[in-house]
Amino acid sequence: MNSFSTDVVVVGSGSAGISACFELYQKHVPFVLLEKGNKVGGAGKFGAHGVFAINSTEQKKRHVNYGYREAFNGLTDYNHFFVNGELLARFLKKSGANIDRLAEMGLPVTVEQSEQKAHLNDPLVYHKFNNFKEKMTNWDKLPDKFTAAGNKVMLETAAVDLEYDNGLKAVIAKNKAGAEIRIAAKKVIFADGGYCGSQEMMTANFSDTKALLNLGERKSTGTGIRLTHKLGADCRHRPVLFAHGGAPSMSINPMKRDSAVETLTNLPLLWLDQTANRFVNEDVVYDFAMWGNAAHNVNGIYYVLLDQKTLDTFKQKEVNLEDTFERQFCDVGQTPRTTVGPLPNIQTDFDEAVKTGEVVKADTLEEIAQKLQLPYSSLTRSVNAYNQAVKQKEDDTFLKPAAELLFDVQEGPFYAIIEHCAILGTLDGVNVDRNCQPVKEDGTPLKDLYIVGNNVNGLYSDGYPSYEGIANGFAFVSGWIAAEEAIKSLNQGEK
Numbered sequence: 001m002n003s004f005s006t007d008v009v010v011v012g013s014g015s016a017g018i019s020a021c022f023e024l025y026q027k028h029v030p031f032v033l034l035e036k037g038n039k040v041g042g043a044g045k046f047g048a049h050g051v052f053a054i055n056s057t058e059q060k061k062r063h064v065n066y067g068y069r070e071a072f073n074g075l076t077d078y079n080h081f082f083v084n085g086e087l088l089a090r091f092l093k094k095s096g097a098n099i100d101r102l103a104e105m106g107l108p109v110t111v112e113q114s115e116q117k118a119h120l121n122d123p124l125v126y127h128k129f130n131n132f133k134e135k136m137t138n139w140d141k142l143p144d145k146f147t148a149a150g151n152k153v154m155l156e157t158a159a160v161d162l163e164y165d166n167g168l169k170a171v172i173a174k175n176k177a178g179a180e181i182r183i184a185a186k187k188v189i190f191a192d193g194g195y196c197g198s199q200e201m202m203t204a205n206f207s208d209t210k211a212l213l214n215l216g217e218r219k220s221t222g223t224g225i226r227l228t229h230k231l232g233a234d235c236r237h238r239p240v241l242f243a244h245g246g247a248p249s250m251s252i253n254p255m256k257r258d259s260a261v262e263t264l265t266n267l268p269l270l271w272l273d274q275t276a277n278r279f280v281n282e283d284v285v286y287d288f289a290m291w292g293n294a295a296h297n298v299n300g301i302y303y304v305l306l307d308q309k310t311l312d313t314f315k316q317k318e319v320n321l322e323d324t325f326e327r328q329f330c331d332v333g334q335t336p337r338t339t340v341g342p343l344p345n346i347q348t349d350f351d352e353a354v355k356t357g358e359v360v361k362a363d364t365l366e367e368i369a370q371k372l373q374l375p376y377s378s379l380t381r382s383v384n385a386y387n388q389a390v391k392q393k394e395d396d397t398f399l400k401p402a403a404e405l406l407f408d409v410q411e412g413p414f415y416a417i418i419e420h421c422a423i424l425g426t427l428d429g430v431n432v433d434r435n436c437q438p439v440k441e442d443g444t445p446l447k448d449l450y451i452v453g454n455n456v457n458g459l460y461s462d463g464y465p466s467y468e469g470i471a472n473g474f475a476f477v478s479g480w481i482a483a484e485e486a487i488k489s490l491n492q493g494e495k
């Protein structure tokens with residue numbers, strides 16, 4: 001077996017891992033970065049648009065009146081006190097300085113208004129990567145910096161095991177060719193991004209796993225969680241899915257918006273669950289996390305029901321509803337469109353989607369019920385109640401705003417878009433202390449081990465909160481905390 005030694009091994013080069021490496025690099029502590037993929041960067045590079053922070057330099061300049069007290073109390077309360085208070089506090093207190101640090105890393109962000117219609121009036125906490133392509137390029141430049149300083153960056157090499165005996169002896173890695181490598185090390189930081197790529201762990205935690213459209217980092221298969229758990233780390237808690245919106249397909253990205261089927265997915269039309277009942281105020285579409293949670297809550301699948309008249313209206317007219325992804329795709333300074341249509345290709349797009357099975361078409365509601373295996377009586381009841389709400393411009397059950405009660409469902413042909421709950425990953429894993437060390441069931445930390453980013457439990461009670469940029473902000477800050485703590489421990493001669 002090929003073997004060598006270092007001080008610290010960092011597993012994963014996404015937001016948390018690259019941040020940990022940057023700290024080690026700045027403090028001249030030798031490290032090896034292991035990355036399973038053929039390039040650096042996980043969901044933090046290919047996916048995330050921004051990070052949450054309080055008290056950043058820019059926020060201070062702009063006199064943002066939302067600081068530690070508001071954020072700490074807000075998040076604690078929001079999560080019904082199911083939070084790791086020490087960790088949350090440490091994250092929040094470092095989140096502002098993290099913004100300056102991101103600029104030093106070559107990944108600058110600026111404070112921007114929320115990209116979600118539901119959060120336009122929220123305090124200014126969202127710091128956005130203004131040039132997404134540049135972010136990706138600059139991320140890719142970091143390994144050269146690290147290696148020039150004498151560190152190792154090993155691509156297509158995954159951590160697979162640990163040698164541990166009352167302290168870390170070595171990290172065992174495997175490269176693409178299947179060869180094992182033994183890296184004798186004093187500390188390891190697991191930044192491998194949670195477990196959404198592990199079918200086994202997903203199925204064990206989420207009953208709707210098969211229905212989910214997984215847009216997360218699929219190389220994240222729970223390595224750090226499993227290896228620390230094997231050594232006694234406490235993994236007892238409620239699983240937390242990173243649900244985020246919905247999509248009409250298991251294979252396409254709903255954010256690309258190249259089909260009118262996706263456009264209609266992104267609007268508050270009539271939604272029915274698998275029992276043919278309405279289940280939510282469809283206005284939730286304007287809050288990605290809550291939309292995803294609502295879909296997760298009905299077992300990951302729901303239907304958008306419309307009739308031919310509605311489809312034709314979208315084909316010919318400009319409709320006074322905003323596509324929920326509109327603001328995500330506006331560059332800074334661009335004005336978002338608050339209407340949709342006309343959509344000249346809508347009929348072709350729907351006909352195509354009927355062929356692929358993403359949309360079900362039928363002449364009658366009875367036929368829709370048969371094709372989707374829905375109880376017909378519930379379907380007619382739901383449609384009648386909704387039509388009544390549209391007619392009266394009042395939804396006295398789910399309270400959808402009158403301005404969104406635009407389309408009744410009257411005459412065939414009818415169309416049902418089959419929607420899947422989309423996910424960006426998982427948000428639970430290992431219980432940690434304030435230093436991002438995994439703790440045992442008795443609360444004591446596991447020596448020499450650190451675990452960060454999406455691998456960590458303790459920030460969310462049951463789902464992703466409506467605080468934009470929290471997951472990614474935490475990933476960068478937790479990587480930084482873990483590296484700082486590892487360095488401190490090394491300097492104290494703890495090994």
Ligand SMILES: Cc1cc2nc3c(=O)[nH]c(=O)nc-3n(C[C@H](O)[C@H](O)[C@H](O)COP(=O)(O)OP(=O)(O)OC[C@H]3O[C@@H](n4cnc5c(N)ncnc54)[C@H](O)[C@@H]3O)c2cc1C
Nearest residue numbers: 012014016036042043044047048049159193453454469472
């Ligand atoms: C499409 C999308 C959009 C998003 N948008 C936002 C947003 O706007 N704001 C926000 O806050 N969050 C957002 N997120 C979530 C955010 O990206 C994650 O919370 C964050 O990246 C988590 O950081 P991480 O370092 O834990 O994992 P990642 O950034 O995913 O990195 C994990 C890395 O570990 C590697 N790895 C896995 N297993 C191993 C192994 N055994 N050995 C070596 N390497 C391994 C992976 O290949 C990957 O490179 C988004 C996610 C997605 C998918």
